[in-house]
Amino acid sequence: MRYIVGIDVGGTNIVVGTVAEDGSEVLGVVAEPTFVEQGPDAVVARIVKLARASMAQVPGKQVAGVGIGSPGPLDTKSGVVLLTPNLGWVNMPLRDRVAGALGLAATLDNDANCAIFGEWWLGAARGSDHVVGLTVGTGIGGGIVLGGAIYHGASDIAGEIGHMTIDSTGRLCKCGNYGCLEAYASGPAIAARAVEGITAGADTTLPQYVGGDLSKITAQVVYEAAHDDDAYALEVVRETAKLLGAGVANIINIFNPQVVVICGGVTLAGDTLFVPLRSEVKRRAFKPAVDVCRILPGALPGTAGVVGAAAVFMQRTWGKV
């Protein structure tokens, strides 16, 4: 049995694990904050340190290589991260720097692609031929897995589903466009919408969760208050469900997938989110496409990106997962 080190580089955290080639186990999962502000050399050193720490937890296992998932845009062929607003990298040869330091072969792919590929291999979308997924966190990433392979498009940019316009004259997104799904339903956007309502006088217990400091309201605080039956927090979650539902309906009308998988912190809201989300999709999308599609939370919270990065290595190196 061979093992692959999967590395998930995020704007906030780096997560690393060592994955068996048959998917039977994910061992030595370790994580640390990315500390982007320390610059790319420090981040690469931390990635390498974590990879070594993960492998040290599985002594005697044969490690065949390393799969890396990183925010993009990036070039999967050359292994170079072209430009990441979140990490501040430009033309960073991440794959070869990590491979060189570890003395192992490596591959590089987009972090959201890896997460959805992981969900296809071992998670919520296991074995489905037509899978589209969203990773809802600081931003909204997307991944498209068709016929058991990540769909990359002409130049590795495909899958930017979070930057689908759902309201052409709507909120300004960090990408410069107006009305992107991400501008409404990412973690920070959910928090911003909640705070806007409070500032406008909404009757809610939300401020009590953050000692009255509205700048500390995060999406997770909103889910917590919703869980405690705060009516306004529930309304914010339901509104999020409607907005995500418009995006998922678009995905269903365009891709006619068997599974839409939603990963990331937003799944913490559970049925409070998924029940109205599925209703909204039913209202918006074509019935025969809705009927064949399951809308599911990711089944590998925290490790989908690690598992998927390892699967990318396997597929690109051995031609199969």
Add this chain to the structure above:
Amino acid sequence: MRYIVGIDVGGTNIVVGTVAEDGSEVLGVVAEPTFVEQGPDAVVARIVKLARASMAQVPGKQVAGVGIGSPGPLDTKSGVVLLTPNLGWVNMPLRDRVAGALGLAATLDNDANCAIFGEWWLGAARGSDHVVGLTVGTGIGGGIVLGGAIYHGASDIAGEIGHMTIDSTGRLCKCGNYGCLEAYASGPAIAARAVEGITAGADTTLPQYVGGDLSKITAQVVYEAAHDDDAYALEVVRETAKLLGAGVANIINIFNPQVVVICGGVTLAGDTLFVPLRSEVKRRAFKPAVDVCRILPGALPGTAGVVGAAAVFMQRTWGKV
């Protein structure tokens, strides 16, 4: 050299042609109104009559089969049109009825899929690996051609790009959803937007094109007035360009294609449409994806559907185009 009869069944017209397997010629192109109101038997009889008329114009050619494109949703495997609001058909075994009457093998696919497949085979998107297209007419259809094959999704519904929400609280669409691209930028929607402005007091020569009868304003009348430099008609076309631009930007962020091809009557507006459309896409979509993508009008006006339906027959029957 073998020939294939390509049949494009529309809500308004049926177009038929006989296509050489090497794509070198499209012969015997004939067309008639569909006359949907006469019922399915009459429409099938007219399709068969037109197919015979087309073949009669190419005596001595070996006709290998028939490719049919029809509005959907439909089942490509069984050759059955499941339900077409425009044609009023339910569970109509169109493929086998036409095949039986002509004594030839036949295939069935969605009309917009066929049009974009035709543009991929012999038209504006020739030879590109990642192609997404729109057919803008009475409705807005879509087709996705990846790696030289139509992308059908899990149950032949994929590609309903016209029913992508671009304004989640926007105009009601015939499909029941709010804010679909089709509700803004189909031919009838363009005409409706123009008339709304006139009713609201817009200063325009448009009524003069239709003898003062606003109900006679069509999208084509708007393009004609725009061509004659009517400022209001130009504004309606530019607004259409912005709306289509939002849709095309979504396509580019999601699919990262080499070509987006736009077919149908709307291309009559020419640069008046395409110049602001391309600007809008640049403003909205990711630069590295925009940089690799050409946005082109269809190169086979009137016959893309016929050519593509024939190509579907070839691919499904012989495994190649």
